[in-house]
Amino acid sequence: MFETSCKMRDTTFRLLRDLIYNYCGLTFDDQSKYLLEKRLANRLVEHQLRDFHEYYHFLMYDKNRDQELNTVVDIMTINETYFFREEQQLKAFAEEILPLLKARKKEEGKRSIRIWSAGCSTGEEPYTIGILIQQSGLFRGWDVEIFATDISHRVLQTARKGEYGKSSFRSTDAYYLEKYFTDVDGRKRINDSIRNLVNFGYLNLFDTDRICLVGKMDVIFCRNVIIYFDREGKKKVIRNFENRLVPQGYLLLGHSESLMNLSTAFRLEHLKNDMVYQRV
């Protein structure tokens, strides 16, 4: 009979914690051993491993390690999100940034805009951006791309499906529900006119080589993501964004996040509705 021990030794906890950190930047303090133990216990059973030390070896050396790391990320990430989150910032985006962007593009003789939702979770954020762009009416006939990425395959699957329950709409005006969603089996599905603006993809924000392949962006939304990284992690991700933004491009972080002491490549721009970061 095979016996599994779901107790984690302190040394194994530190090894697992460092492995997850190096892979995706998520940090766990010394008090998080129980959390890891609890969340990863089923993985031992699934792979018939004796203890967490064997699991650590599996994650390091097994031929299926990449797949298993994906599963760990799916289990450990926090994916909380909803439509029209942080309304005031979205107002600044729709009423101030978009018109500025249009004017600048016109000067340059261009008719395309690219926006990146980095850490898009189940899709509510990029679809909200799509709704705001369409609603603005500023870019009819333009080439509009919303690039939406996340490290969790599970959330991306939901995002691509585009069907949502009540909790996704805790901050959505009835007007938008009526105009941009269709009822399907008690849930709401985003309409194709918005869905077709968004391209979803898997991307680890710490994978600088792959991020270099992402084209230049006019605006990057990265909200409620870097809050889970340590200082070094934040710095690395922000450097990656700096390289992907056009000069004077905008970076929109979550309200509890800031670039203070992290980067000098951005200035805080005081718009009427909110403060946003702009590449200098």
Ligand SMILES: C[S@@+](CC[C@H](N)C(=O)[O-])C[C@H]1O[C@@H](n2cnc3c(N)ncnc32)[C@H](O)[C@@H]1O
């Ligand atoms: C709390 S959600 C934020 C969703 C949305 N941006 C919002 O503000 O509502 C954070 C998302 O960041 C993703 N994430 C965490 N670490 C990541 C990494 N290293 N690379 C890419 N995405 C990551 C998680 O999978 C999760 O879906």
